[in-house]
Amino acid sequence: xxxxxxxxxxxxxxxLTVRAAEGVRIIVRTTLDGKPVADAVVSATPLDHxxxxxxxxxxxxxxxxxxxxxxxxxxxxxxxxxxFPNHDTVQHHIYSLSxxxxxxxxxxxxxxxxxxxxxxxxxxxxxxxIHDWMVAYIAVVPTPFFAKTDxxxxxxxxxxxxxxxxxxxWHPRAAAPxxxxxxxxxxxxxxxxxxxxxxxxxxxxxxxxGKGTDY
Amino acid sequence: xxPGRLQFRRFRTRLVCLLLGLVAAMLGTVYLLIxxxxxxxxxxxxxxxxxxxxxxFQKNLDERIDYLSGxxxxxxxxxxxxxxxxxxxxxxxxxxxxxxxxxDRLRFNAKALPPVITLFSPEREILxxxxxxQRLDREHLGPFQDLIRLAADADMEKASGYSYLGGKLHxxxxxxxxxxxxxxxxxxxxxYPIDQAFADSIKNTTLLxxxxxxxxxxxxxxxxxxxxxxxxxxxxxxxxxxxNNAAGTSQIVLLQGEPYVTLFQPLDLLEEAPAxxxxxxxxxxxLAPARALEKTVLGISLAALAAAxxxxxxxxxxxxxxxxxxxxxxxxxxxxxxTKPITLPRTDEFGQLATAFNQMTAGLAERDRVxxxxxxxxxxxIATQLLRSDLQLGGEEREVTILFCDLRNFTGxxxxxxPIDVLSLLNRYLDRMSTIIERHGGVIDKYIGDAIMALFGAxxxxxxxxxxxIAAARxxxxxxxxLNREFATEGRPTLAFGIGINTARVVAGNMGxxxxxxxxxxGDGVNLASRLESLTKDPAxxxxxxxxxxxxxxxxxxxxxxxxxxxQVKGKAAAVKIYALGAKGESQPPYPxx
Numbered sequence: 001x002x003x004x005x006x007x008x009x010x011x012x013x014x015x016l017t018v019r020a021a022e023g024v025r026i027i028v029r030t031t032l033d034g035k036p037v038a039d040a041v042v043s044a045t046p047l048d049h050x051x052x053x054x055x056x057x058x059x060x061x062x063x064x065x066x067x068x069x070x071x072x073x074x075x076x077x078x079x080x081x082x083x084f085p086n087h088d089t090v091q092h093h094i095y096s097l098s099x100x101x102x103x104x105x106x107x108x109x110x111x112x113x114x115x116x117x118x119x120x121x122x123x124x125x126x127x128x129x130i131h132d133w134m135v136a137y138i139a140v141v142p143t144p145f146f147a148k149t150d151x152x153x154x155x156x157x158x159x160x161x162x163x164x165x166x167x168x169x170w171h172p173r174a175a176a177p178x179x180x181x182x183x184x185x186x187x188x189x190x191x192x193x194x195x196x197x198x199x200x201x202x203x204x205x206x207x208x209x210g211k212g213t214d215y
Numbered sequence: 216x217x218p219g220r221l222q223f224r225r226f227r228t229r230l231v232c233l234l235l236g237l238v239a240a241m242l243g244t245v246y247l248l249i250x251x252x253x254x255x256x257x258x259x260x261x262x263x264x265x266x267x268x269x270x271x272f273q274k275n276l277d278e279r280i281d282y283l284s285g286x287x288x289x290x291x292x293x294x295x296x297x298x299x300x301x302x303x304x305x306x307x308x309x310x311x312x313x314x315x316x317x318x319d320r321l322r323f324n325a326k327a328l329p330p331v332i333t334l335f336s337p338e339r340e341i342l343x344x345x346x347x348x349q350r351l352d353r354e355h356l357g358p359f360q361d362l363i364r365l366a367a368d369a370d371m372e373k374a375s376g377y378s379y380l381g382g383k384l385h386x387x388x389x390x391x392x393x394x395x396x397x398x399x400x401x402x403x404x405x406x407y408p409i410d411q412a413f414a415d416s417i418k419n420t421t422l423l424x425x426x427x428x429x430x431x432x433x434x435x436x437x438x439x440x441x442x443x444x445x446x447x448x449x450x451x452x453x454x455x456x457x458x459n460n461a462a463g464t465s466q467i468v469l470l471q472g473e474p475y476v477t478l479f480q481p482l483d484l485l486e487e488a489p490a491x492x493x494x495x496x497x498x499x500x501x502l503a504p505a506r507a508l509e510k511t512v513l514g515i516s517l518a519a520l521a522a523a524x525x526x527x528x529x530x531x532x533x534x535x536x537x538x539x540x541x542x543x544x545x546x547x548x549x550x551x552x553x554t555k556p557i558t559l560p561r562t563d564e565f566g567q568l569a570t571a572f573n574q575m576t577a578g579l580a581e582r583d584r585v586x587x588x589x590x591x592x593x594x595x596x597i598a599t600q601l602l603r604s605d606l607q608l609g610g611e612e613r614e615v616t617i618l619f620c621d622l623r624n625f626t627g628x629x630x631x632x633x634p635i636d637v638l639s640l641l642n643r644y645l646d647r648m649s650t651i652i653e654r655h656g657g658v659i660d661k662y663i664g665d666a667i668m669a670l671f672g673a674x675x676x677x678x679x680x681x682x683x684x685i686a687a688a689r690x691x692x693x694x695x696x697x698l699n700r701e702f703a704t705e706g707r708p709t710l711a712f713g714i715g716i717n718t719a720r721v722v723a724g725n726m727g728x729x730x731x732x733x734x735x736x737x738g739d740g741v742n743l744a745s746r747l748e749s750l751t752k753d754p755a756x757x758x759x760x761x762x763x764x765x766x767x768x769x770x771x772x773x774x775x776x777x778x779x780x781x782x783q784v785k786g787k788a789a790a791v792k793i794y795a796l797g798a799k800g801e802s803q804p805p806y807p808x809x
Contacts, residue, residue: 097300102303103301104298125398127396132292133396135398202396
């Protein structure tokens with residue numbers, strides 16, 4: 001199952017050292033054809049010193065627009081809050097049955113906004129009881145050092161203080177998260193390339209409605 | 216009659232047997248042909264139906280799978296279910312009761328049992344179980360877990376299979392609970408029993424018998440359910456000890472002595488040896504309409520046979536009856552009874568035969584009558600000769616002994632008597648003499664008034680003819696004495712005769728006109744005999760019987776004779792010697808010499 005980051009296997013662990021001062025740049029590509037992978041979550045959990053407590057900015061927003069969640073993937077640190085504003089013309093009924101956070105936001109009107117606090121690490125898949133095709137993922141990570149890849153498959157972690165980190169890369173279509181151990185040192189390389197195996201995209205295709213999204 | 220070989224003495228029996236045999240053979244052949252064709256067609260028809268039945272069975276199962284998976288899909292998107300699963304801790308009792316209400320909604324039809332509905336966590340842990348009307352326990356749910364593992368590994372949105380649940384055969388479906396798609400938040404497992412009701416529903420549509428049996432390799436080899444009576448179904452277990460018959464070909468098996476065309480199909484089970492589905496139809500049931508028809512055909516055949524029997528008897532009687540009648544009548548005719556004609560009032564060949572027979576009988580009667588009359592008019596020998604040979608003019612030359620016998624002075628005597636007395640006297644005399652002549656083999660040629668002309672050696676030649684003529688003459692002489700004594704006592708006048716006998720080659724044959732013939736002899740020899748008779752009138756010879764030299768020479772044992780001298784015969788150069796029988800006075804003078 002791809003829904004959980006906690007019982008990670010440290011398989012294929014590499015003692016990579018990265019330069020901490022400028023932040024770590026990571027490029028995620030598919031194992032199959034090396035194409036860049038967007039929306040991959042990259043997180044680094046310090047192993048040598050305690051995890052910094054999240055600051056007041058530990059919030060994210062997932063809006064509902066055009067009967068879709070946006071963004072598709074959101075990352076927050078444990079204890080963070082996600083706001084769900086409804087920018088649509090219809091009502092939504094957000095829910096999740098994922099173990100780290102089971103919740104629902106019963107039917108709420110357009111223009112309203114609700115928020116949920118995620119207090120346990122893990123992957124939370126959210127859907128809408130009214131619109132079966134709506135799906136979004138919230139990666140709740142136990143570290144403030146995380147990033148999400150862009151369309152080029154690149155993500156940049158904030159500068160890491162020297163030490164060992166557990167680097168974890170997850171994607172909604174990843175069969176399993178990729179976990180590596182890295183060391184942060186000022187003199188080392190800054191770009192790290194990681195390959196993940198992706199399963200076929202199984203999201204429900206919406207019939208084009210004219211004002212629908214581009215997929 | 217020899218055993219093993221039928222022989223019929225009577226033509227009628229033979230004809231009846233032949234006709235009946237032919238008709239029976241024909242009807243029998245037709246009946247057997249119809250019967251075997253019916254059976255062949257029935258087997259073929261059942262075979263086709265079994266294959267259709269097998270497909271229908273599979274289609275039914277597929278429909279149930281689709282129905283269950285479709286239902287599970289709807290269920291998984293149901294808000295209440297999600298809300299219940301969301302709760303922490305899980306309210307299992309409420310969840311179960313929710314599944315129960317689903318189970319009631321998902322009955323396949325009013326009569327069908329509600330399906331088994333289970334809910335598993337993504338880790339295949341049982342969350343809730345609805346087992347309405349099913350004897351199921353949690354430990355029976357292994358097949359669901361196997362199926363979920365299969366579906367999860369292959370990333371399938373639905374998986375189905377067959378397995379035992381609590382010992383009963385079920386079709387199983389597992390469908391993931393997506394929350395949201397494609398995140399699997401749990402698994403629905405639905406199962407529907409493949410049981411008696413299922414078998415019955417297939418039977419309702421296909422009229423086929425359905426039996427499910429567990430694998431023969433299992434220790435508990437048993438009938439799972441069947442549309443057949445239990446005892447009959449049980450025999451199926453014994454039929455397939457290996458459970459490995461060629462699939463797709465039907466076979467005929469006997470259950471409780473009744474033939475069933477059977478198609479065995481394996482039903483692959485999850486993690487277990489395949490079960491067996493037996494699709495069957497009784498050959499008897501399939502053949503019932505045909506058998507009814509065959510019975511009608513048999514009835515018609517028997518009726519036809521009976522009609523043929525009657526017809527045969529009638530025809531045979533038509534043939535044999537007149538034959539018997541003719542045969543019986545032939546016997547009557549053979550006894551000489553020509554009085555009754557045979558009466559066959561018909562126009563066919565038998566009628567013609569009867570007519571011909573009657574004509575023949577009439578002909579025979581006529582011939583007999585003619586022969587009788589002929590025998591009276593001419594002597595029997597001549598009559599026979601006349602009847603035997605073609606009656607034609609002309610004759611043959613042969614040696615004949617001619618005897619002439621003439622009464623003396625009969626003309627003068629008859630003038631003094633009335634004619635009736637004369638005729639009576641004459642007939643009595645002629646009858647007596649004729650009898651003697653015939654007894655000695657002589658033939659009366661003709662009566663010439665009171666004279667008798669008799670032939671010996673004609674028409675049947677006889678070397679002893681001259682002797683017979685002599686013997687006859689002697690007896691005639693003695694008979695005349697006897698007759699004269701009778702006449703004397705009656706007061707009638709006595710008679711005297713003279714006899715001349717000559718033997719000569721003469722012409723014998725039928726003489727006369729074409730319409731009227733006489734068998735007689737002509738020639739000088741005849742005249743000589745007549746002449747010799749005349750000579751007896753001469754007292755100088757003193758004998759009533761004179762024979763010629765030719766006759767004497769012809770005798771095998773010449774008697775004692777007395778030569779009388781020679782006489783000149785008219786038209787002959789040489790004189791003819793004549794003799795009297797015996798010495799002089801041997802015979803009394805036949806008449807008083809006047």
